[in-house]
Amino acid sequence: MGLKGITLRLALVLAAGLIGTTAQADQLADIKARGTLICGTLTNIEPLGYQDAQTRQIVGFDVDTCAAVARQLGVKLEHKGIALEQRIPELALGRVDLVAAALGYTKERAEQIAFTSAHYQVPIRVMVKTAAGINSFKDLEGKRVSAVTGATTELYAKRGLPNTQVVSFQTGPAAFLAFMQDKTDGFSTSHTAGLGFLRETNGQGKFINDSLAWEPTALGVKKGEAALLAAVNGALQAIEASGELDAMWNKWYGPASKFPFPREKKLTPIEAFMN
Amino acid sequence: MAGSLLAAPDHRALLSGGLWLTGLLFVMSWLLAVLLACGIAGLRGSRFAVLRAVAGVVVDYHRNVPGVVQIFVWYFGISALLPSGMQRWINRHDGELLLAWIALALYAAAYISEDLRSGFRAIAPGQGEAAAALGLTPWQTALKVLLPQAVRAALPALVNQTLALFKATTLALTIGVVDLLGAAVQIENQTFRTFEVFGIVSVAYLAGSWVIMAGGYWLNRRFAVVTAR
Numbered sequence: 367m368g369l370k371g372i373t374l375r376l377a378l379v380l381a382a383g384l385i386g387t388t389a390q391a392d393q394l395a396d397i398k399a400r401g402t403l404i405c406g407t408l409t410n411i412e413p414l415g416y417q418d419a420q421t422r423q424i425v426g427f428d429v430d431t432c433a434a435v436a437r438q439l440g441v442k443l444e445h446k447g448i449a450l451e452q453r454i455p456e457l458a459l460g461r462v463d464l465v466a467a468a469l470g471y472t473k474e475r476a477e478q479i480a481f482t483s484a485h486y487q488v489p490i491r492v493m494v495k496t497a498a499g500i501n502s503f504k505d506l507e508g509k510r511v512s513a514v515t516g517a518t519t520e521l522y523a524k525r526g527l528p529n530t531q532v533v534s535f536q537t538g539p540a541a542f543l544a545f546m547q548d549k550t551d552g553f554s555t556s557h558t559a560g561l562g563f564l565r566e567t568n569g570q571g572k573f574i575n576d577s578l579a580w581e582p583t584a585l586g587v588k589k590g591e592a593a594l595l596a597a598v599n600g601a602l603q604a605i606e607a608s609g610e611l612d613a614m615w616n617k618w619y620g621p622a623s624k625f626p627f628p629r630e631k632k633l634t635p636i637e638a639f640m641n
Numbered sequence: 642m643a644g645s646l647l648a649a650p651d652h653r654a655l656l657s658g659g660l661w662l663t664g665l666l667f668v669m670s671w672l673l674a675v676l677l678a679c680g681i682a683g684l685r686g687s688r689f690a691v692l693r694a695v696a697g698v699v700v701d702y703h704r705n706v707p708g709v710v711q712i713f714v715w716y717f718g719i720s721a722l723l724p725s726g727m728q729r730w731i732n733r734h735d736g737e738l739l740l741a742w743i744a745l746a747l748y749a750a751a752y753i754s755e756d757l758r759s760g761f762r763a764i765a766p767g768q769g770e771a772a773a774a775l776g777l778t779p780w781q782t783a784l785k786v787l788l789p790q791a792v793r794a795a796l797p798a799l800v801n802q803t804l805a806l807f808k809a810t811t812l813a814l815t816i817g818v819v820d821l822l823g824a825a826v827q828i829e830n831q832t833f834r835t836f837e838v839f840g841i842v843s844v845a846y847l848a849g850s851w852v853i854m855a856g857g858y859w860l861n862r863r864f865a866v867v868t869a870r
Contacts, residue, residue, distance in 0.1 A: 478833035
């Protein structure tokens, strides 16, 4: 392969990069015309979106949220399972209309996609071994904490624990296993996702009694789709007012559920977190 | 677009750190892999059936089990069996990088050893016999007569394996090594600028691969057998 060959290949790569920008008209009008709302949720996080062992269907709080929004818009729900890394590309390419997938709001992220009002907020915790004698975030200085790549817990751990090494793994179970094997001293997780893991420690683990952040969680819409964003915000307001949102939360996170956690903060406009 | 992403100093630091780790992991893994591959290829040509069988099993395992699993076995499995003092030492000294290095080197060594073996088989049996007749010891025969010819015969395949290893270094991010791809994933997570981030990284890996290919091309010409005209 000579210089000419390399130049030709480079040109081909650049050309390929230019293909694949899609134009879109008003997405809300498309949804109404199509009669379905394509809503993406995760498929491997209980109880947000996971496969029900009996029915083999993807169920969970996020799936219920999708269905409720679709009902409010007067269209049918078309559910789509997506991976954590897929959330933004799928929205940007217009393959899903709405993403309900543990989408934590940050200012930087809001430059790429539009966030709806925050429908719940969760504290970000750090799990440690009870026997380790770690009782505050300061005790973690010079130590190591595991996190999940692509999750906001990784961001908050890096920001909130500047003197702690954050080691990121591809999945929650891998980050948790590294913590359980004492490869790291802590495991940063949202309170809700962490409850399931905490049970797995059989009493060996606990949350440090402090939070790295209170993360506002919202739904995501493609940027520039003002009509769709307003419609989804309206739908969220309606199900908050009717108590449907609280009822859904209690179905998955209520006192009798596997992951009891009260929904303290009600629906909050995303502008409240922008400063 | 991509320029503004690179303009942020913390993104640049993350990416250059990732580039350094990718380079380090690739070079170190390649060196160890070649060394191990020579050993494995040697064992496969051994007079003793047991040694041949052991080498065969090593090659079978590393060629037939997915790379991610191999790296997990080293990181979560084998390292957990070590004495606790040693485990603590590994954790304090970039254990992720160390175990990824071992796993990747073994993974690549299995493939490279097979290529070397086919290289050795390309040599006419008369070569070894001629060397023995000239009074060279078996070691001298292997190192000075057979190995150079085997490497020459296997060179195109070795370049292929080198490229494969270069990309396989990304497996290390599954156990927390923030290599070039790992850095990209973190920036993507912070900014959601998916296409730009992975665009930049794709170009970087492509550039690295082209350097390897160009090196292979040069070696191939440098060591080509010149036949009489």
